[in-house]
Amino acid sequence: MNTQRNLLAQAALISALALAAPLATTPASATASDPAPAVQGETRTPATEVNHFFKAYRKAAQGSGPQAPEQVRKAHLTAELDARLTAWAEENHADPVMRAQNIPKDWKVRNHGQTATTATVIVTEIWGASPDTEVWYTVRRSDLKITDLTDPPLRG
Template identity: 45%
Template sequence: MFPMRTAVAAVSALALAGLLAAPADAAPRQTRAEDQVNTFFSQYRDAVLGPNPSTEPGRVRHEFLTTELNNELDAWADSHQADPVFRSQNVPNAWSVRYEGSGAGHSTVVLTEQWAAGDSTDVWYQVRLADLVIDGLQDPPA
């Protein structure tokens, strides 16, 4: 009986210390900035793909992005002849987000777009922490 109590106590101590793996179905907790970028990208992608006029891409951008960033993205689209959010003429099949860090009142979130051919593209987002408005979107730093 004593060895069983010792084993239970050891497992409990490891669990409390966070050294045991989380259950396979437990999703990692995202930051608020990651949630915001994920929500924006999902709604924007749906607006590009969908026929619903009340969810047009410009309206989604206006809801989530600063006016300055929208103007920058319009200029980017004009000079690259591609969608400024997707950074491509195509729509990605899937995507994921990851937290990259915070500082000076902002969080950086990297959104990785996955394409039909199997390749991927990273796009770096900057999110203001005070109001979760996206005020930066760019290609990865060189």
């Protein structure tokens, strides 16, 4: 009888642990201090950070994200870059991140190179009917803040 009770207690414990296990691996939700957390197990790299930024910014620009585009920029960009992008937008009458007046259908992110302190990440914006465009991001490796965002350099 005592053995039967022990087996039942062990079975109940195993069941409870099995049900709780998926909860322990669920990634944390976004917070103001970490607006785009990496998926659990994902290594934070300049490319993943740019991808998180672009995804959040695109949603904000579409009006479907929890933050305004300016809030997303402040969370991921240096203050200097944010100020330069605001000036660029006023001068060019376009979105300073998308470098256009509309929003791309899709995008691709790839590493281009790095130094000891920075990394260059290229976002290819996919428009569909229009040719794809590239925007080059410079990311500070120490804290993964985006320090620059430019059109591709001219090749000559």
